[in-house]
Amino acid sequence: MKIAVVGCGRQGQDAVKDLLDEKTSPGVKNVLVTDINEEKVRTFAKEVDDTRLTAIQANASKPEELAKVLKGYSATINLAWYHLNLAIMQACLKAGSCYTDAGGLFVNTRKQLKLDDAFRNAQLTAALGCGGSPGIVNMLAKIGADRLDEIDEIHCRLGKGPAVYTLHSETATLAQYLGKGCKTVTFKQTLRPEMMEPLKILVNLGLASKELIDVG
Numbered sequence: 457m458k459i460a461v462v463g464c465g466r467q468g469q470d471a472v473k474d475l476l477d478e479k480t481s482p483g484v485k486n487v488l489v490t491d492i493n494e495e496k497v498r499t500f501a502k503e504v505d506d507t508r509l510t511a512i513q514a515n516a517s518k519p520e521e522l523a524k525v526l527k528g529y530s531a532t533i534n535l536a537w538y539h540l541n542l543a544i545m546q547a548c549l550k551a552g553s554c555y556t557d558a559g560g561l562f563v564n565t566r567k568q569l570k571l572d573d574a575f576r577n578a579q580l581t582a583a584l585g586c587g588g589s590p591g592i593v594n595m596l597a598k599i600g601a602d603r604l605d606e607i608d609e610i611h612c613r614l615g616k617g618p619a620v621y622t623l624h625s626e627t628a629t630l631a632q633y634l635g636k637g638c639k640t641v642t643f644k645q646t647l648r649p650e651m652m653e654p655l656k657i658l659v660n661l662g663l664a665s666k667e668l669i670d671v672g
Contacts, residue, residue: 457483460529462516462544464491464500464535467558471533476506490514490525491536516540516547523550530554531581542567544584545582546574547552558587569629589614590625597630599628605640615646 459481461471468489471587474480475487487509491497501511514525516536526532526547534544534557541560545568548555555575560568568584575582585591593612601607612626613619622642631638647655658664 457485457489457531458529459484460488460490460526460532462490462491462522462534462540463487463533464493464497464511465535468535469500471501471535472504472509476504476508480602484508486510488512488525488529489586490516490522492516493525505563509528517543519543519546519550522547526551526553531556533557538564542571545571548582549574549578552578552580552582555582556586557584557592559625561587561600561625562628565628584628585625590629594630597626597634601634601636601638604636607636609640610634610638610643614644617646619644619646 459475461468461475468491471554472487472489475484485508489497489500489509489513492515493512497511497513501509512525514522516522517540520591522544523546529551531554532544532548532551534541534555536544538557538560541557541564544557545555549571559565565584571582574671585594589612593614597612601610610626610630612630613626613644621644624645626640627643630641
């Protein structure tokens with residue numbers, strides 16, 4: 457099996473190392489890592505020093521360009537910036553490669569779901585949001601839902617301590633796919649104090665308000 461990884465950041469590099477580990481990923485014969493930063497992928501490949509790894513520079517925002525790189529790879533793991541998810545999915549369709557990612561937040565996830573028919577018609581698998589959250593959180597929700605006859609609400613919480621509401625992929629998918637009458641899904645996440653304080657200042661200044669203001 458040949459697997460491609462798009463994105464050579466920390467997550468992408470860890471994924472490549474796991475794929476090259478024969479105990480963790482038996483059956484994987486070749487791995488591709490691609491990123492827009494050519495120096496980064498070349499340096500990483502040199503550090504890994506494994507003949508099964510191929511490093512190629514490609515612009516993930518251009519489906520036609522990326523599809524040429526992904527051609528021949530059974531599946532693609534997208535660990536690039538989530539705003540590139542749609543373009544990378546389109547590249548996978550052109551290349552004939554199955555697809556997965558670590559999440560697209562709310563808006564991008566909704567757009568990605570519209571490609572369901574295209575992947576089915578191409579007989580390709582696309583699994584969205586297979587990270588920690590979304591991913592593990594969705595599986596925990598599914599386990600809980602299977603034990604209930606009806607669901608009114610699902611509330612996801614990430615982290616310890618005070619949390620804030622935020623858009624996340626779970627709020628775009630859980631009610632639809634778990635069903636059982638669920639009408640409300642929320643997501644709250646804990647932010648570190650050094651992140652919370654600047655946000656509070658912005659809110660107190662009125663910069664989070666939706667009220668229209670005249671400028672100039």
